Amino acid sequence: xxxxxxxxxxxxxxxxxxxxxxxxxxxxxxxxxxxxxxxxxxxxxxxxxxxxxxxxxxxxxxxxxxxxxxxxxxxxxxxxxx
Amino acid sequence: xxxxxxxxxxxxxxxxxxxxxxxxxxxxxxxxxxxxxxxxxxxxxxxxxxxxxxxxxxxxxxxxxxxxxxxxxxxxxxxxxxxxxxxxxxxxxxxxxxxxxxxxxxxxxxxxxxxxxxxxxxxxxxxxxxxxxxxxxxxxxxxxxxxxxxxxxxxxxxxxxxxxxxxxxxxxxxxxxxxxxxxxxxxxxxxxxxxxxxxxxxxxxxxxxxxxxxxxxxxxxxxxxxxxxxxxxxxxxxxxxxxxxxxxxxxxxxxxxxxxxxxxxxxxxxxxxxxxxxxxxxxxxxxxxxxxxxxxxxxxxxxxxxxxxxxxxxxxxxxxxxxxxxxxxxxxxxxxxxxxxxxxxxxxxxxxxxxxxxxxxxxxxxxxxxxxxxxxxxxxxxxxxxxxxxxxxxxxxxxxxxxxxxxxxxxxxxxxxxxxxxxxxxxxxxxxxxxxxxxxxxxxxxxxxxxxxxxxxxxxxxxxxxxxxxxxxxxxxxxxxxxxxxxxxxxxxxxxxxxxxxxxxxxxxxxxxxxxxxxxxxxxxxxxxxxxxxxxxxxxxxxxxxxxxxxxxxxxxxxxxxx
Numbered sequence: 100x101x102x103x104x105x106x107x108x109x110x111x112x113x114x115x116x117x118x119x120x121x122x123x124x125x126x127x128x129x130x131x132x133x134x135x136x137x138x139x140x141x142x143x144x145x146x147x148x149x150x151x152x153x154x155x156x157x158x159x160x161x162x163x164x165x166x167x168x169x170x171x172x173x174x175x176x177x178x179x180x181x
Numbered sequence: 182x183x184x185x186x187x188x189x190x191x192x193x194x195x196x197x198x199x200x201x202x203x204x205x206x207x208x209x210x211x212x213x214x215x216x217x218x219x220x221x222x223x224x225x226x227x228x229x230x231x232x233x234x235x236x237x238x239x240x241x242x243x244x245x246x247x248x249x250x251x252x253x254x255x256x257x258x259x260x261x262x263x264x265x266x267x268x269x270x271x272x273x274x275x276x277x278x279x280x281x282x283x284x285x286x287x288x289x290x291x292x293x294x295x296x297x298x299x300x301x302x303x304x305x306x307x308x309x310x311x312x313x314x315x316x317x318x319x320x321x322x323x324x325x326x327x328x329x330x331x332x333x334x335x336x337x338x339x340x341x342x343x344x345x346x347x348x349x350x351x352x353x354x355x356x357x358x359x360x361x362x363x364x365x366x367x368x369x370x371x372x373x374x375x376x377x378x379x380x381x382x383x384x385x386x387x388x389x390x391x392x393x394x395x396x397x398x399x400x401x402x403x404x405x406x407x408x409x410x411x412x413x414x415x416x417x418x419x420x421x422x423x424x425x426x427x428x429x430x431x432x433x434x435x436x437x438x439x440x441x442x443x444x445x446x447x448x449x450x451x452x453x454x455x456x457x458x459x460x461x462x463x464x465x466x467x468x469x470x471x472x473x474x475x476x477x478x479x480x481x482x483x484x485x486x487x488x489x490x491x492x493x494x495x496x497x498x499x500x501x502x503x504x505x506x507x508x509x510x511x512x513x514x515x516x517x518x519x520x521x522x523x524x525x526x527x528x529x530x531x532x533x534x535x536x537x538x539x540x541x542x543x544x545x546x547x548x549x550x551x552x553x554x555x556x557x558x559x560x561x562x563x564x565x566x567x568x569x570x571x572x573x574x575x576x577x578x579x580x581x582x583x584x585x586x587x588x589x590x591x592x593x594x595x596x597x598x599x600x601x602x603x604x605x606x607x608x609x610x611x612x613x614x615x616x617x618x619x620x621x622x623x624x625x626x627x628x629x630x631x632x633x634x635x636x637x638x639x640x641x642x643x644x645x646x647x648x649x650x651x652x653x654x655x656x657x658x659x660x661x662x663x664x665x666x667x668x669x670x671x672x673x674x675x676x677x678x679x680x681x682x683x684x685x686x687x688x689x690x691x692x693x694x695x696x697x698x699x700x701x702x703x704x705x706x707x708x709x710x711x712x713x714x715x716x717x718x719x720x721x722x723x724x725x726x727x728x729x730x731x732x733x734x735x736x737x738x739x740x741x742x743x744x
Contacts, residue, residue, distance in 0.1 A: 105511050109579055119648055126645050129638045136630040141547035142555065151638040154556075155563040159646035162564050166438035167657050170664075174439070179663040180672055181320075 126152070182224035185231050187243040187291060188253065189301070191218040192260070192284030199277045211264045211276035215283065219257035222250075229293050238353045241293025247620040248474065252290040252410045254618065255478045256283055259402035259485060266489055266597035267395035278311035279399045286403035290410055294353045295343040295368070298411070302339055305404055306332030312396030313388055321391045327668070328388035332404070335374040342367030358415045369416060376408035376459065377452050379428045383668040385452060386436070390444040390501070394492030397444060401451060401484045406477045409458045413473055418465025426463055427554045429456030430561035436666060437568035441659050443577055444491050444501045447484070450527065450569040453561055454480050460558065461542045464549055467621035472541030474620055479534035479608055483526035486601040487573065490520035493590035493598070494577055503659035508582030516590050517578040519598040526605040528570035528640060529562060534605045536636065537612035537627040544625070563643040571647050576659055
């Protein structure tokens with residue numbers, strides 16, 4: 100039986116770079132989009148420029164940093180309960 | 182359609198017959214059964230049916246209205262998808278236990294009184310535990326026992342609450358209740374346990390990842406969403422739920438980031454999604470309750486899809502640990518795509534199902550001007566994308582190549598995943614169909630420029646944060662580990678804290694047995710001395726002496742007579 104050649108597109112560093120570049124472009128465009136839509140804000144913070152973008156970024160970093168600290172206290176061996 | 186026939190009974194009685202069917206007829210039967218039951222539901226008129234009197238209370242065993250219909254419908258869809266997913270497996274436990282479990286959840290959703298609710302409530306616990314035990318490992322058995330104790334315990338608290346509620350109010354019907362009476366509080370607590378409220382939550386993360394690949398798919402659908410329904414029915418507009426829900430959306434995502442077992446990560450994100458529904462129930466406005474019902478509907482589908490994709494990985498590679506996996510997109514491309522669709526849905530990307538339901542809840546919160554709760558929900562939305570949306574597909578299918586090469590998921594699993602994925606996209610693109618069956622008339626437009634752009638900003642910048650942290654190696658690596666959660670209290674803490682007590686108890690028992698043994702020895706000794714072999718009561722005496730004595734006395738008698 101002939102083996103199908105393996106698809107290794109995501110393993111190539113050049114392609115990973117393409118994905119990261121695309122993500123950066125999308126993020127930049129989303130900030131530009133701030134100027135082109137009408138905000139009907141319920142809260143004052145929503146009026147800030149790019150509030151959702153910065154809030155998402157900062158909170159995710161804080162989330163991961165906090166989770167790393169949690170590991171110090173909560174992490175045990177895999178067979179801890181056995 | 183037979184008027185008054187509860188679809189739950191079709192499923193439960195029909196499920197009991199499953200083991201009697203030989204293959205391949207069993208495959209046909211287990212798919213046909215929930216479909217027939219779903220047809221019965223869809224064609225059935227709304228109203229209250231199958232009333233029965235017990236002493237002086239009236240049981241309404243089948244109430245179908247705007248709120249119970251949508252939950253009954255999605256439970257049926259989940260049952261159909263769950264049995265299709267497991268159809269390659271010849272083990273009759275899955276369809277039997279799974280369909281009884283689905284039937285029990287549906288019966289509970291259609292219960293018009295608290296006694297009927299209690300009966301089905303306990304049946305969900307007793308039937309679903311077999312989906313955990315079906316894994317047939319030591320740890321699954323133990324996790325199943327812990328699960329059963331907590332689930333049955335929730336039922337016992339519910340029963341106590343129902344009895345007190347009846348005594349306090351004289352009503353047994355399952356409608357709005359409050360937290361002022363003890364009965365109301367106990368019922369709330371029982372619902373809270375099944376809904377995985379903070380600190381009552383850990384049975385979920387403990388047990389679901391221990392079940393079989395197909396078992397977890399079914400488990401993820403029913404118990405917790407039944408609890409959401411019960412809260413929406415009994416405690417809509419209870420302020421406390423807003424804070425409980427907000428906490429629920431936030432704290433599980435911290436655990437999800439550091440958890441290694443990817444099905445446990447999904448269990449944490451399940452908990453986080455329940456939080457959104459609980460917040461909505463707490464707000465209790467028509468928009469919020471529509472949001473809760475819609476989100477439960479979408480959530481069951483995308484959560485099942487995510488558990489299906491991880492179940493396929495578990496079946497093919499034998500593990501679900503992030504530290505062992507990676508690079509599976511080469512071996513399982515179809516599963517990869519389905520997982521990404523589930524991930525996009527749970528993250529509420531525009532055009533996927535989560536977006537059209539979650540945005541209703543967030544809008545309802547914003548409409549009430551609850552700033553802090555709103556900030557928490559936005560944070561949780563970013564967080565769920567971070568761990569369910571990115572972490573799950575990334576560590577299973579991409580990341581570093583683990584070297585594992587396996588087959589694609591079996592056909593049955595691919596069919597179930599394909600249908601679920603199609604539904605996730607279908608609802609996201611055409612939300613009108615879902616909005617049409619919500620409990621209240623819908624006046625809501627999900628696709629506005631502001632909604633779409635702000636949501637995309639939130640998600641794409643979360644993805645950017647993930648990428649930056651991966652590149653700078655800040656992101657915590659997947660490690661083989663156990664993370665302590667509240668189950669530590671009863672699995673380790675309580676057993677160790679009670680060590681003196683248990684030691685005393687075991688010493689006392691030992692002493693008691695030693696004393697008993699001594700007493701036994703003494704009694705036996707006495708026995709031995711009196712009736713034992715050779716003792717005076719059981720000694721065998723030579724009968725020749727007796728014969729001689731008789732002969733002698735006869736001789737004496739004869740002599741005397743003759744004289």
